[in-house]
Amino acid sequence: MTPVFPGAFPHALSGAANLPALRGHNAALVLDLLRAAGERGASRAELAEGTGLTPQAVSKITARLRAAGLVTEAGRRPSTGGKPRTVWRLVRDARYAVGLHLDRDELTAVLADLPGTPVAVHRAPFDLGAPPERALGEAVEAVRALLAPAASGGVPRAGVLGVGVACPGPLEHRTGVLRRVTGFPGWDGFPLRDALAERLAMSVALDKDTNAAALGLALRGADGSDGRRGGAGAGAASFAYLHLGTGLGAGLVLGGTLYRGARTGAGEFGHQVVRLDGPACHCGDRGCLEALCLAAAARGDTAEAARVLGVGAANLAGLLDIDRVVLGGRAVLADPEPYRAGVEAVLAARAARTDGRAVPVSVAPGGARLVADGAAHLVLAPLFGRLEPVR
Amino acid sequence: MTPVFPGAFPHALSGAANLPALRGHNAALVLDLLRAAGERGASRAELAEGTGLTPQAVSKITARLRAAGLVTEAGRRPSTGGKPRTVWRLVRDARYAVGLHLDRDELTAVLADLPGTPVAVHRAPFDLGAPPERALGEAVEAVRALLAPAASGGVPRAGVLGVGVACPGPLEHRTGVLRRVTGFPGWDGFPLRDALAERLAMSVALDKDTNAAALGLALRGADGSDGRRGGAGAGAASFAYLHLGTGLGAGLVLGGTLYRGARTGAGEFGHQVVRLDGPACHCGDRGCLEALCLAAAARGDTAEAARVLGVGAANLAGLLDIDRVVLGGRAVLADPEPYRAGVEAVLAARAARTDGRAVPVSVAPGGARLVADGAAHLVLAPLFGRLEPVR
């Protein structure tokens, strides 16, 4: 839709690779380092150090990226005895992406700049239970309102790469088609991505709300560390985002990238059975984590809700050897600390038993806008080689 | 240790990539296709189709691989109206790898050829509880016996790439150090990989038994389909290998590659809690899957053991959206069908509830040698771009 730069969007090269793909791959590496560097920027030498490329290669790549308008020189570092290093930074307003969060009763649209920082927000009531065509119209209107000069402050339409849409699952991110959205079966089979793309004349990416949130955390830094990948093969950060709202779901980031499974089915966290033959769940099974957790929360027993959630988190942490657990969702955000502490206690007890490292638990920053912010990253992340682009 | 070919061992290019890495990456792609093609082989045109490279690039790559002795021309396909296609095949005896399975009471060493087929096997009693130095000596002796001309039929020592070692966890594959192997704490901190490498003067890779088994299944085809990756970004096969023996563990293959987590801790499957506040487990927790499953099996209630195992498998399948579950381990292999059917029934019930696809369940082929065969793939897989090489 909008040109980015030649050879853009190469995910970690897994298929056949030719020279354009190689170029795009290395360019994405440099961009990702600059994104992580933020306001501080990075010099050529630092980029060379961080990527493993030679300084000369970095020079060529930064020159190309500058020609594309994506990066710019921004001052110099103090000299350390020789010519001072030139600092490079991402050009914040070089490109934009829209993040659209369609929730059960509310719609949030954000306009994010190249590093992913929101520069405009639009909120509106929304009814996911309305007929799809009507809901679609409201989503389209929300994006148009967001991009109107009055709201976005004159962002050139051509600079907007596309729209990332996040909504409750199940759905298929590859095809952009919704499945039986829990509680709203009317959406089953609706090609939301293509319908939005046609109405907006923009490229659109669709994913689950939990996945969008996890992706946003991976790139903006759930732990403040800006989610940089580790060195070559050192194994990048892995974490699980657990979302406790109307239901209970998870978004998984494994080895620095969002793990969605082949059918976008990964992250079905709430319907793991933790009490065999326990109380019935609305899903038809018995003893689901979600049922136990929500029931405890409903009767005001936050400690028990947190403990049960912690057991599920421990099951997950053991299976996937993750580095961190991040909590979010309305129920958690309403009273975060008991949940955080309760989950962390269960994980710490497990670590003590197994002689292992305790998995730290934190509460997701960003509050109610977390998912919308993350949805914008569905469009931005491929630029930085952080997400397999959907074609 | 043994030269393979210039630029060998490039995993899916995730770090900075230069031309040698690019060459190695594409060469690995071609080798992987030829491995999957097996006896049938593949023509240049088929390789070009499968990799996405141009026919001319494939010509250059096959020429290089032939010079390295890894591939050879093997006949022609019938003409379809023009010049008949030349078929290429892997040279089976171009390279070898040793797979060593150190189990609690037995040791298995296999010599595998380039495609991973065992050509020699050596079995011996083994005591994992013996002092590490003595056990190490026995392992060294086993490898030497396997490679002796009498056993291996004159395989040139120079053609052996290295030794893949699989043993019960926990351990760290990156450093090659054992942790408190369940039941045998004497190993804690023992640098098995480096010790073996020094004694044998060969390169050694270490991993958990369940991971080795899963890797072997991924490459040899748990489903007979030879484990080929899907097309570009199509999402390769994901499955879980569940091993029910003395304990209960899992090996995970996600998107075509072995997932081990940063600390080789992934696959802790048996100590997920499925009965909150249930019976005590030896690990110190309550209601662990392993405790319930083993208890049911011990009292002869295979149906219940299978049902409980199925619940754990369903929890896992939901969380990771996998394509298949493979069962193995002594307890399962002793009487496979009830386990297979029982687990599959639970997964089918779950699929029916969620309107999803039922996850098929199969029993691992290869029997008692599964882990040893897989261990050889710890050495072979990097050649085919299927495993991040440990450095």
Added chain:
DNA sequence: CCACTTTGGCAACAGTGTTGCTAAAGTGCA
């Protein structure tokens, strides 16, 4: 003022996959 250090660009280079063309090796019909 000058020696020294460090940055970063220019030009030549080795090596990648790609493109355009041609030769080789079959099939199938007149």
Added chain:
DNA sequence: TGCACTTTAGCAACACTGTTGCCAAAGTGG
């Protein structure tokens, strides 16, 4: 049997990659 046609595969030139060697620019410190 001859000939048109199809398909495979190699050669040579090419565009482009990151790398190397060299040198100018721009600082520091005595």
